[in-house]
Amino acid sequence: MKDNKNGETPSRLDDMIANVYEAVLDQDRFDELITLAESSITNRSAHRELLRRKRDIEAHFETAEKLLSSLQKPAEDYDRPVIRLGRDLTVLQANETAERILQITAGRSLEELDIDGDALGHLNEAVSGRAEDWPIVRVPHAATGKQVLLVLSAEEDPHNGKIWLLTGVERVWQQGASLAMQSLYGLTQSETDVLSMLVSGHTPAEIAEARDRSVETVRQQIKSMITKTRSRGSGELVAVARAIANSAQRRKPQTTSADHTRAELRLRDGRKIDYLEQGDTTGKAVVFLHGCLCGNRLPNTTNRYFSENGIRLLSPARPWHGQSDGHGILLHDPARYAHDICDWLDQLDLEQVQLVAFDVGAIFALVCLPHLRDRVAQLICISAQPPMRSFQDFSGAPPQQKLFALLPRVSVPLLSYMAKLGDKRLKRDGPGGFAQTVFGGAQADLEACNDPHLLDLFWQGHLFHVERGSDSFINDCRFVASDWEKLIKPTDVPIHFIHGTQNRSIRPERILAFAERIEAQVSLVENAGHSLPFSHWRDWVRFLD
The missing domain is CATH 3.30.450.20 (PAS domain)
Incomplete structure (x- = not known):
């Protein structure tokens, strides 16, 4: 399929989707749709016209999606x-x-x-x-x-x-898992051989036949392993062994530089979690949940500070971001992410951490907090996304941020289209056009982008978000527009919001009102914008215990 405008063959399916959609809906028509969406809050006739246009456009999108779904898959x-x-x-x-x-x-x-x-x-x-x-x-x-x-x-x-x-x-067991079970629980080589087959789904009878042993011998070995691992039965034994096996499959760090290390490990259900580590590897653990902008790597100067002050910063890529796998249930219940965090902390042998969350990451942190129980000493939310009450909440935001905040409530197909097209345009323009595209009109954030290192961090952050496609961005937008506040439960964990006075994306008064509702502390940072955790990092690290 050729692009009608320039004759080039799209190199990726995402580009092909964007090209098909671009033929259906141009930017002028989209701007009209957003204006209608804003007017429809108070104007009944505008609401009717919005619905009519939405149905018309989505009909085209549905046709395009059916065409694309018939094409060869990756x-x-x-x-x-x-x-x-x-x-x-x-x-x-x-x-x-x-x-x-x-x-x-x-x-x-x-x-x-x-x-x-x-x-x-x-x-x-x-x-x-x-x-x-x-x-x-x-x-x-x-x-x-x-x-x-x-x-x-x-x-x-x-x-x-x-x-x-x-x-x-290919397999769910390897030699590293056998060695781990032998070391942790005193299992014999013969027992771990039986356990490897049990974890892979074989019955005792099948294991006995494969090993040329009696079924009773195999059952006795399983009973011995249940006792050694203090499990309540074979089901719990298999669950423990599978968790150890996933941990043993943890890869070596993918990249190591002077200021950070990137690594990954497997969760209990086999999904992958990608994370970044900065600072003192033996220091007090701080977990940073990134936002929808800027990625999960903090400036080089923070790494020096963390190293000198005994802080170990761990920044997991949230589901669908970086190389981390997503999970469909999180779209409806983001609080389930607490299970992923606990599993990840267990595999890193961390009992309690301080949690720092930026932008959309704060949504996950707030809804997960009651489920993390005593794993979190305090929560610091920086440039947090408060619950969305109406389209007017984003009236002063930079155009692109405003647009993507509104889209989930207008049309998810439109959101999908614009996310793919936006990614395509950002990659076409490169770092040089990134600042104006993302932060246009937000002076404090544009000034932050004058620092070449920060601009590169922001640009690399965008590439990090879309490493595996646009689902990360699309789902984050859906979280922002959802009614997630109802998922927040009372907790004894201290919550502290840190927000810039010049944040155009999220006005300070929205944070002040939200913090009052959930009885949280607020600190405002003068002259800081939405990119505060990167541009004004000293104003939040001082609150770490």
């Missing part, structure tokens, strides 16, 4: 079996690999296949939301009979809602 879908499921475990779609090696086709139910009954029960519990640990399923290879391991995950589909996926994995 190559990674064909490297391993991928099965898309409905809530009743009916196969909605199976990729070519799944059809070839598993003989699975759309319309069939997993209950018709050769899958262990317990595994099917666990799948039903997972897709109905009754289980937090998602199972690994074994399906025999059609040609060889060898068991193929499939791990459960979820994604949001714009037409069908939540879609459950079973995706092939």
Whole structure:
């Protein structure tokens, strides 16, 4: 497919989507739509006209999406079996690999296949939301009979809602996991050999046959491991072992520089969490939850300060950002992110931390705080996004920020279109056009961008957000526009808002009103804008214990 304007072939599916949408809706028409959206709050006729235009545009978008969905998917879908499921475990779609090696086709139910009954029960519990640990399923290879391991995950589909996926994995156990279980719990080599098969979904009878032992011998070994790990049964034993296995799969740091280290590890359910570390690796732990702008890396000068003052800064990439995997349930219940944070802290052997959250990161921090219990000593929210009450909340924001704050309540397809098109334009213009595009009209933030190091941080931050596509940005916009305040629960953890007096994105009076509602402390920083945690970092690090 060629771009009608310049004849170039799009190199990515996202670019192709943006090109199709651009032919349907130009910028002038979009500006008219936003004006109507703002007027529709008080003007009934404007509201009717908004709905009419919205239906017309979305009809075009739906046609474009159907066209694009029929095109070839990214190559990674064909490297391993991928099965898309409905809530009743009916196969909605199976990729070519799944059809070839598993003989699975759309319309069939997993209950018709050769899958262990317990595994099917666990799948039903997972897709109905009754289980937090998602199972690994074994399906025999059609040609060889060898068991193929499939791990459960979820994604949001714009037409069908939540879609459950079973995706092939090579293995869930490795030598590092055996060594860890032997060291932590005193298991023998023979026991960890049995445990590796148990974690991979084999029954005691299958393990006995594969190891040429009696079933009773295997059961006795399982009973011994339950005792050594102080588990309450084989299910808990497997859950413990799977957590250790995921931890043992943690990769070495991807990149290390003079001022930061980037690494990743696996959560209990197999998803990946990407994080950055700065400062003193043996110091007091501070977790920084990044926002929708600027990324998760702080300026080099903060690294020197943290190193000299015994502070270990850990900055996880939130779901869908960087290389971190998302989870469909978080779109409806962001408080579930607390499970990810606790799992991550456990694997880093951290009992309690100070939590610092910027921009949209503050939404996650506030709704997760009651579920983190005694893991957080204090919460500092910098340039936080307060609950959105109306479109007028963003009346003074820079044009692009205003636009993306309004879009989720106007039309999610429009949001998707503009996010992809915006990313395309930012990459076309490069760092030179970034400041005006993102911070246009926000003088304090534009002045911050005069610092070449900060501008580079902001630019690299944008690339960090879209490493795996535009879902990170789209979902953040949806969080901002959602009714997330109702998820906040009372907590004894001290909450402190730090906000710039020159923040054009979020007016200080909005933060003052929100802080009063939840009985939080507020400190205003003179002449600081939305980029305060980067441009005025000394004004918030002084509040760390």
